[in-house]
Amino acid sequence: MTMVYEDHGDEISDVPMRRIRFSVNGQKKIAEVEPRLLLAHLIRRGLGLTGTHMGCDTTNCGACTVLVDGRPVKSCTMLAVQADGREISTVEGLATASELHPLQEGFKEEHGLQCGFCTPGMMMAAKALLDENPDPSEEDVRWALSGNLCRCTGYQNIVKSVLWAADKLREEG
């Protein structure tokens, strides 16, 4: 994997590169990164996983949410080097080759998206919630998603989608 960095005229050897090992959606990876590279950029540009969106770039919107060791993190606000030794999960890891994840099905069934920009972040925040609490109340869902902004839907259907997925996941056991 090749990353390209801005050339500020300093010696190439001065660019403090670090080698990191991590996994993304269950696949082991090695990357050479400059410490100031953000996790969101490693995911989008380095790994080519552009399902993780960047909305605000200021830690407000949650569009860039991924799971790091199972916990939701705004990937625009974590350094890529900090992924060393960690497991990253992105929206691409939800579906299998033939089947949507219940969260994705839920968003489809309950019309949980319009433009879809916020959706990957919503789904990953929701996944973190359902992993911890398989039977959330509506209030639990609203609380868990309160760090994720949506400019389109008004949130009602997003909440319904997550509750739909929770039901489905419990049925599947």
Add this chain to the structure above:
Amino acid sequence: MYPSRFRYEAPRSLDEAIATLRDGGDYAKVLAGGQSLVPLMKLRFASPELVVDINNVPGLDYHRADPDGTLRIGALCRHADLERSVLLKAAQPTMAAAAPVIADPIVRTRGTLVGSLCHADPQGDWASVVLALGGSVVAQGPRGRRTIPMAGFVTGPFENVLEPDEVAVEAVIPPATGTRAGGYLKLERRVGDFATVGVAVALDISGGTVTSAGIALTGVGGSTIAATDAARALAGQPLTAQSIEMAAGLAAEAARPRTDHRGSADYKRHMVHTFVTRILRRAGGSGVDGTGVAGTAERAA
């Protein structure tokens, strides 16, 4: 947005972290949760030459009570750990009330209480809470450990008394002199916004008498405000309608709010009065188990 170029070290022990900071030259920064530092670096408001990431230092993610009731919150204890804490729900109503209203749930996964104190944002919620509780910060450097009372820890907006080669290792809350009561109420426009007004009240009550009291205010001045006169009006007597009114009035007087996009100065001062009254009434009525301070974020448009 990218931070400017920096060197990065991720030491595996506290001693190594301190040695790295000591050798690190003029502009080194500790990285804890990164929820304030990384945004600042991206905006180039901070451009450290060296970032010392303490996230791989083992044994700093605790929060626990000593046998005497002293509470210790390690440098890697996240806001989310405190939000879920059974210990705080049982023993520390002011902190239990504040934890769920810091930032948003995803920021809380990484951000730390100690980092928040170090960041010294005049709008930060934990500073008020720890100030009201009479807490302190323990710092460790090449010359050993020292304990710095919260009241003297912050020297100005985004400034604290730490030496460049010191790491804040924990925050300490002294044991109760009676049964704990109190709470934290925050008025915010939406989740993740800083406080329009925040009020921290910490009481110890013994035999119906307030044995110690602390009140501190967030968002209504250029710094966190200790409302010491208001707290003094409560100490040494039972909570009565008169003492509550007296304390609320003195706290409102201590506030130095400014009119801005979050509201007028008068409105904010009024809300300080309302919040102090509300927390104290609940403390008087519902006792000390923290349940009396449910619904700790009052959201306004």
